[in-house]
Amino acid sequence: MFPLINGKSLLDCTETDLQQLLGNPDYRENDMLDYKSNFAFLDCEKRSVDRETKLAEFRSDVCSFANAIGGFLLYGISEEKGVAKDIVGIDIPDGNTDRFELDRKNNLNPIMPKMPPIQFRFIPVLNGKFVVVIQVRNDAFTPYVHRVDDDYRITKRVGNGKQSVNYFELKQMFNQSLSLDDAIYQYRIDRINHYRSIEDTEDLRYSKFLILHIIPETYRDTSNNLNLFVLEKKRLVDFNSIFRIMDCNNGYSPNVEGLRFIGYRSVNECILHNNGIAECFLPWRDLLIQNNSKYFPTIDIWKKIESTLSEYIRTMKNLLKTTRIIIGISIIGAKGVISESSQWNPFAYEGVIDRDMLICDSVPFPDIMDDQSIASSLRLLRYIFATSIGIKHSETLNEIIKEL
Numbered sequence: 001m002f003p004l005i006n007g008k009s010l011l012d013c014t015e016t017d018l019q020q021l022l023g024n025p026d027y028r029e030n031d032m033l034d035y036k037s038n039f040a041f042l043d044c045e046k047r048s049v050d051r052e053t054k055l056a057e058f059r060s061d062v063c064s065f066a067n068a069i070g071g072f073l074l075y076g077i078s079e080e081k082g083v084a085k086d087i088v089g090i091d092i093p094d095g096n097t098d099r100f101e102l103d104r105k106n107n108l109n110p111i112m113p114k115m116p117p118i119q120f121r122f123i124p125v126l127n128g129k130f131v132v133v134i135q136v137r138n139d140a141f142t143p144y145v146h147r148v149d150d151d152y153r154i155t156k157r158v159g160n161g162k163q164s165v166n167y168f169e170l171k172q173m174f175n176q177s178l179s180l181d182d183a184i185y186q187y188r189i190d191r192i193n194h195y196r197s198i199e200d201t202e203d204l205r206y207s208k209f210l211i212l213h214i215i216p217e218t219y220r221d222t223s224n225n226l227n228l229f230v231l232e233k234k235r236l237v238d239f240n241s242i243f244r245i246m247d248c249n250n251g252y253s254p255n256v257e258g259l260r261f262i263g264y265r266s267v268n269e270c271i272l273h274n275n276g277i278a279e280c281f282l283p284w285r286d287l288l289i290q291n292n293s294k295y296f297p298t299i300d301i302w303k304k305i306e307s308t309l310s311e312y313i314r315t316m317k318n319l320l321k322t323t324r325i326i327i328g329i330s331i332i333g334a335k336g337v338i339s340e341s342s343q344w345n346p347f348a349y350e351g352v353i354d355r356d357m358l359i360c361d362s363v364p365f366p367d368i369m370d371d372q373s374i375a376s377s378l379r380l381l382r383y384i385f386a387t388s389i390g391i392k393h394s395e396t397l398n399e400i401i402k403e404l
Contacts, residue, residue, distance in 0.1 A: 003026070003027075005017045005018075005020050005021070005027075006020060010072050010074070010121070010133050010135070011119065011121045011133060011135060012121075013123060013133075014123060015087065015123060015124065015125045015126065015131070018077070018087055018123065018125075018131060019087070021077065021084040022084050022085065022086070022087070023083060023084070023085070024083070024084065025083055027083075027084060028082045028083050028160070029079065029082040029083075029159075029160035030159060030160060031068065031069060031071065031157055031158070031159060032065075032069065032070065032071035032072060032157075033071060033072050033074070034061065034065075034071065034072070034073050034074070034157075034160070035074050035077045035078065035079035035082075035084055036061075036073060036074065036075045036076075036077070037075075037076070037077065037078040037079075037088055038075065038076070038088075038090065039058065039075060039090065039104075039132075040054040040057070040058075041054035041055045041057075041058060041107075055107060056146060056147075056148045056153075058107060058108075059107070059108060059110065059111055059146040060146055060153060060155055060162065061073060061162075062108060062111065062116060062118065062134070062136055062144075063111060063116065063144040063145070063146050063153075063154070063155060064155045064156055064157040064162045065116075065136035065138075065157050066116035066117075066136050066137070066138055066139070066142065066144045067138075067142050067143055067144055067154065067155065067156040067157070067165060067173070068138065068156040068157040068158070069138055069157075070135070070136050070137045070138040071135075071136055071157060072133060072134065072135050072136070073133070073134040073136065074131060074132075074133055075090050075131065075132040075133075075134070076088055076089045076090040076125070076129065076130060076131040076132055077131060082160050087125055087131060088129075089125045089127050089128075089129025089130060089131060090129055090130050090131070090132050091129050092122070092129070092130055097120075097122040097130065100122075100132075101120045101122075102370075102372075104120070104134075105118075105367075105370065110146065110147065111144055111145070111146050112144070112145045112146070112147075113141060113144075113145075114141060114364070114366045115366060115367070116136055116137065116139070116141075116144050117136070117137040117139050117322055117323050117324055117367075118134055118135060118136050118137070118323075119134070119135045119137075119323070119369070120132065120133070120134055121133040121135070137322070139217055139218070139322065139324065140176055140177055140179075140180040140217055141177050141180075141217070141324075142173040142176065142177060143165060143170055143173040143174065143177075154170060156169070180217065180220075181362075183220065184215055184326055184328070184362055185359075185362070187213075187215070188211070188213055188328050188330055188359060188362075189359070191211060191213070191279065192211060192330055192332060192357065192359075195209060195211070195281060195332075196332065206283075207285075207332070207333045208283060208284060208285035208332065208333035208334065209281060209282060209283045209284060209285075209331075209332050209333065210280075210281075210282045210283075210284050210301060210329065210330065210331050210332070211279065211280065211281055211282070211328075211329075211330045211332075212278075212279070212280040212282070212304075212305055212308060212309075212327075212328075212329055213277065213278070213279055213326075213327065213328040213329075213330075214277065214278040214279075214308075214309065214312050214325055214326075214327055215276075215277050215325060215326045215327075215328065216275070216276040216277070216316075216320050216321075216322050216324070216325050216326075217322050217324045217325065217326065218275075218276070218320070218321050218322045219273075219275040219276055219277050220275075221275075221321075222275070224275065224276070224320075224321040224322075225274040225275050226258075226274050226275075226276065226319055227274065228254075228258045228259045228272055228273075228274055229254040229258070229259060231319075232252065232259060237315060237319070238315070239252070239259060239261075239272055239315065240252065240261065241311050241315060242270075242272065242278065242308060242311045242312050242315055242316075243261045243270040243272075243278075243280065243308060243311075244311070245303070245304050245307040245308060245311075246261075246263065246268050246270055246280050246282060246304055246308060247263045247267075247268050248261035248262060248263045248268050248269065248270045248280075249263075250262040250263060255271075257271055257273045257274065258271065258272050258273045258274040258275075259271070259272045267283055267286055268280075268281060268282055268283070269281040276316065276319075276320050278308070278312050278316075280304075280308060282301070282304065284296070284297060284301060284331070284334070285333075287300050287301070294337075294338060295337075295338050295339065295341070296334060296337045296338065296339045296353060296389060298339060298386070298389065298391065302382065302385065305329065305381075305385070306378065306382075309327065309378070309381075313325075313365075313368045313374065317368045317369060320368075323366075323367045323368050323369050324364060324365065324366055324367065324368070325364070325365045325368055326362050326363070326364050326365070327362065327363045327364075327365065327377075327381055328359070328360065328362045328363075329360040329381075329384075329385055329388075330357075330358065330359045330360065331353070331358040331360075331388075331389065332356070332357055332358070333356060334353040334356070334358065334389070335353055335354065335355055335356040336352060336353065337352065337353050338350060338351065338352055339351040339352065339353055339389040339390045339391055340390060340391045340392060340393065340394065349392055349393060351389070351390035351391050351392055352390055353389050353390055354390065358388060358389070360384050360385055360388045361384050361388075363377060363380055363381040363384060364377065365377040365378075379400050379403055379404060380404065382396075382397075382400055383397065383400045383401070383404060386400075
């Protein structure tokens with residue numbers, strides 16, 4: 001862990017705190033710290049070879065931290081032999097830090113398989129400029145790769161420099177990344193089997209149901225667990241709001257996982273785990289009965305999914321130790337149910353759900369701090385949900401396809 005400065009994280013520092021770095025060998029560049037006097041590529045002409053070379057270096061710096069243990073890039077602080085020398089600051093046009101952050105994230109978008117988890121902090125300094133702190137986290141999606149011309153580069157941070165990742169490290173990274181995908185899929189299967197194993201012959205709610213899973217990528221790291229009951233009990237966070245649209249507004253109870261939210265007449269059920277996982281159990285059969293319909297309640301269910309996801313992000317984004325979440329939608333017992341049909345033309349296309357256990361592909365939301373990233377991922381989630389249940393001609397789906 002990076003040492004605190006005056007008892008503060010680098011993301012919480014002021015210019016006064018940053019003064020402690022200057023000439024201080026205890027904060028020499030290392031595995032987790034790199035000083036940069038400027039964003040070198042911003043001083044180059046657009047579309048020039050020099051600019052592209054220095055942009056590649058920027059991506060390489062970020063990838064190197066992400067492929068190691070994570071760390072901090074401090075732009076606007078010069079260094080001499082690895083020790084911070086002066087606070088020179090970064091000039092940000094019109095002081096528009098939001099625009100500047102978005103532009104830098106766009107610069108990092110070419111990184112594969114996605115932009116690493118990063119967080120920006122802009123610290124005002126006396127000359128009207130800013131020190132830009134970029135925290136880069138390590139996660140389960142390594143290795144991070146950037147491209148230079150026709151070559152792919154994979155580097156990691158070592159000491160105050162970078163070196164190429166060797167074969168054995170690369171193999172381990174790929175195995176770790178694949179194991180997360182497999183673990184999430186298996187987790188979803190296990191939860192489906194849990195509900196299917198419950199016998200309830202009275203209303204059959206455990207034979208025809210939908211499960212929404214919201215899973216932070218750090219869910220397997222128990223050191224990131226939250227004490228949800230304490231946060232709710234002290235009224236520091238209102239977790240009830242996440243599941244309100246799921247009709248789980250009948251109060252909550254603590255359990256071994258975290259908090260369990262009960263629906264009206266105990267039909268719906270939602271669980272918020274201490275590791276950040278949200279699970280919503282929704283018997284879709286009840287929606288058919290309520291609406292006196294034989295068609296799958298696509299619109300009603302999507303509204304519940306979208307609203308729950310929005311409330312989860314709003315409530316949890318500052319509590320989680322990651323900006324990346326994975327969404328999974330599973331539909332059980334819907335084989336043969338009509339999802340799309342024309343009432344006026346019996347010979348027209350008819351969409352039908354083709355299997356009894358439908359597990360939609362998981363959809364990653366790479367950055368829940370970025371509204372544009374959320375909107376893009378939400379479109380992809382809706383596309384996968386709609387096409388998985390056989391919808392083909394929806395106007396909404398056509399609009400999504402154009403955007404995708």
